[in-house]
Amino acid sequence: MPKVDIKNLYYITHIENIPSILERGILSHQEVERLNIDFTPIYDHEIVSKRKDKSTGENDSLWNYANLYFQPRNPMMYRVVHEKDTRNIAIIAVKSNVLSEIGVRVTNGNAANNATEFYPSSEGRKVLEKNWKIIQNDWWNDSDGSKRIIMSECLVPRKIKSDFIDSIFVCDHHTQSKVKQLISNSNIPVIPEPTLFFKPISSQRIGTNISLIDGDMFFSKMHTLTISVNLQGIMGKGLASRTKYQFPDVYVFYQDACRKNEITAVQPCIYKRETSLDQELADLTSPLNTPNSVKWFLLFATKRTWRENSRLEDIEGGLDWLRKNARQQGIKSLALPALGCGLGNLTWSDVGPLMCSYLHDIGIHVAIYLPREAQILPEYLEESYLLRNLS
Template sequence: MIKPDIKSLYYITHIENLPSILQRGILSHKKVEELGVSYTPIYDSGIVSKRKDKSTSVKSSLWEYANLYFQPRNPMMYRVVHEKDKRDIAVVGVKPDVLAAAGGLITDGNAANDPTRFFFIKEGIEILLKQWKIIQNEWWNELDGSKRKIMAECLVPEQISPELVHSVFVADYKAKERVETIIGSAKVPVIPEPNMFFQPISARRIGNNISLIDGDMFFSNMQTLTISVNLQGVMGKGLASRAKYQFPDVYVVYQDACRNKQLTATKPYLYKREASLDQELADLSLPLVTSNAIKWFLLFATKRKWRENSRLEDIEGGLDWVRKNCNEIGIQSLAMPALGCGLGNLDWAEVGPLMCRYLHDIGIQIAIYLPREHQIDPKYLTNEHLLNHS
């Protein structure tokens, strides 16, 4: 049988629980109560009680299992990092040997979700193989079920041995320092993995209001997100394809804007979307009371036809429109990709200074997300090049 490439499983917890985990292992809620172990929760009581009331295929409560995810960067993690301080959260990496645990189960999604099914390990591995691409993805969607499936779990009765813990992952180097102090002499590597916690890999400041970000723009904290599009109404690749998949209403608005000539080569179109991204991206085992992430989408034409390359003069025209209109139309902060530098085949060495010239000092915060397709020479990421380039 072909198996999915499972290098690790993951347990999300509060960093204050790490000494206990490294000593006793990862315990089920029932075991925690029986042993009287003191712990710091990261989930609200409603989520925990819902799992207590949910039975598995062998009629045991989820309360009796320690649960691991195959993908920690999931809707539950999204919920936790938006309700807690990200530096209070740790992800414990567990060796795949845990799959040999007696009585273990695998689910095809969030175990507390009604449609989710439970399987014994061998059959569960076969199910995972069919949805492994979903589990390894960077995003999800409520409509096609991937939001539930990406949270597939391994359930282990009572306890996972501390010997199976191979690493602890945290959001950044400050969290790493805190964890290393908390766990003392325990010989387990503590590894900063910002992307796992929906944080940028890196950020640097340019001028007064611009940040250059290496990360995922769709999880930006800016109020408005920019989607690079063409003028033919086709969202086939890149950021546009992802927007079409993750937020179908954006695609409908985009096609209307093309059809009605509201979007042109030098005039972006602003979609003042009213739905909350938090509600769509976070696990909603219970309502997300703190949700307030209303995002707008700026549809910015970087191509006239989807098969063509981007034109620098069109991008300059669109940037000029943004500079002149962003405050008037209510944009409070703006995230942008490196316009035309991916599928448009333009060079950041030219595009970067152009973007910074038009976006610097316009009265709002700007986050420019660097191309993910290739590395940029550091000399093209400096203030000198981006703000003083002729």
């Protein structure tokens, strides 16, 4: 069982609320109403009323508690950043010793969910140990309960004193400057951390239609996501392994495509999924209307067997098929990893120019997610290098 190392807990709020929070602390809804404090909400009536009507089992409402998450990058945050301007949202990091405050309760999931249980702080820590791997994960889904568990909460009666506030996270440097102006008399650090808001760390334009992204491809806004696979129907590591557990229906389709030889070393296969990915990821009951929320999956063979390395000629064959068929197949925009890099043991210096030359100017926006296994030299990210085969 993993040791729980809780550095901070997290509170999601509108940046306009921060001065009041630094003055009064993080208040429960009941305290906000009692003190008649003017605040800017980030949650809609559905969320607020659901928590007001939910009891912790001690004949008191969630309304009486200020709530913190152990993992801020969760389904609630996913909903908020899709419904609000991300530049108006902040995550306040709270020191972990808040768990020792009197009356604190810990949940084993989203507190408003009927399946969630409530524990005294000391008992709750043992539950956290059991679920810590899920809580710290990058993904979740409904089927295995991880969507609920990743939203485990710390509930503090009435208020969290401002002394517990450790730092404030925002999505970019522009928002950082804005928040620093709002709290000019405070020495609390304001830190840009785009990944907490499901944004890429960086984005660089190449040619007319390609972006090089440093980030998590599974939260891409592209219509079609590319998964590197082998021809044996085995999803054991990397992006494929994450796909297997986060999207089990994709795994079933992939195995069937391998059995039917519908995917080859030089011909990818498309799973035209019909359900909304955003609907699955966000904490909501009503539809979340976002562009490209229905994702397709492009299964691109970068290995023939799972044990062998990738072959550059196979990558080129698959890219040639993509260039000729992407628009005809109905792909509106496309996200890809650096094909064959990482587990396939190819290098970006070889793969990057190949991908960019084949995907340049194909009539759709293409996002290539850079490999994280090794640092890429700056010259291999220059447009003159990546599009050199077009000159």
